[in-house]
Amino acid sequence: AQSVTQLDSQVPVFEEAPVELRCNYSSSVSVYLFWYVQYPNQGLQLLLKYLSGSTLVKGINGFEAEFNKSQTSFHLRKPSVHISDTAEYFCAVSERRSSYDKVIFGPGTSLSVIP
Amino acid sequence: DTGVSQNPRHKITKRGQNVTFRCDPISEHNRLYWYRQTLGQGPEFLTYFQNEAQLEKSRLLSDRFSAERPKGSFSTLEIQRTEQGDSAMYLCASSLLAANSGNTIYFGEGSWLTVV
Numbered sequence: 001a002q003s004v005t006q007l008d009s010q011v012p013v014f015e016e017a018p019v020e021l022r023c024n025y026s027s028s029v030s031v032y033l034f035w036y037v038q039y040p041n042q043g044l045q046l047l048l049k050y051l052s053g054s055t056l057v058k059g060i061n062g063f064e065a066e067f068n069k070s071q072t073s074f075h076l077r078k079p080s081v082h083i084s085d086t087a088e089y090f091c092a093v094s095e096r097r098s099s100y101d102k103v104i105f106g107p108g109t110s111l112s113v114i115p
Numbered sequence: 116d117t118g119v120s121q122n123p124r125h126k127i128t129k130r131g132q133n134v135t136f137r138c139d140p141i142s143e144h145n146r147l148y149w150y151r152q153t154l155g156q157g158p159e160f161l162t163y164f165q166n167e168a169q170l171e172k173s174r175l176l177s178d179r180f181s182a183e184r185p186k187g188s189f190s191t192l193e194i195q196r197t198e199q200g201d202s203a204m205y206l207c208a209s210s211l212l213a214a215n216s217g218n219t220i221y222f223g224e225g226s227w228l229t230v231v
Contacts (some may be wrong), residue, residue: 004157032217043119043206043222044158051217074166095216102148102171103208103220105157 002027004106021076023091033074034092119223127229136192136226140209150206
């Protein structure tokens with residue numbers, strides 16, 4: 001069964017600085033990978049996804065992520081963060097099967113942008 | 116395009132009472148998921164449906180939890196004899212299972228349950 005690890009539970013960063021949120025997954029088959037963002041008291045919003053093709057994926061709000069199969073990682077990056085990026089970020093994985101499997105989420109990383 | 120809709124958004128109930136949450140997925144989506152989320156944690160998978168068929172139910176889910184999706188449209192999640200440990204946000208999500216689309220799920224705003 002697939003699993004997701006997000007090693008950093010909290011990441012503080014100054015406004016306009018770059019940030020990287022780490023995600024590693026475990027699976028015996030090929031996977032689809034996702035990053036979601038959650039603002040307080042709201043549901044999760046899709047930031048970006050990797051299905052196939054280019055390993056560098058661009059998403060909304062200036063975020064991007066790179067799929068690294070050898071390291072089983074899918075780290076999220078942004079070159080310059082804003083106060084509005086303060087939120088919870090969740091990495092998720094879905095195994096690629098003939099009938100797609102469920103989506104499993106990591107524990108999340110809390111990004112705090114400091115003015 | 117209306118998104119995933121969940122009702123009620125907030126529910127406070129006394130321990131031992133039954134509660135039911137409803138989810139209306141995005142109209143053409145054939146898959147529907149229920150997750151549970153507590154503060155500081157990621158969404159925990161509960162169950163999912165393809166059309167009206169329940170494909171999987173988490174082994175962590177007690178028999179007090181039941182979900183249905185009659186006619187493959189909206190879904191309900193019922194919790195019987197609620198306990199304080201059931202207090203959480205219950206998230207519904209839906210996706211369109213199609214070739215080359217991946218399994219991209221879209222979430223509703225969630226239903227908060229507080230058991231007192």
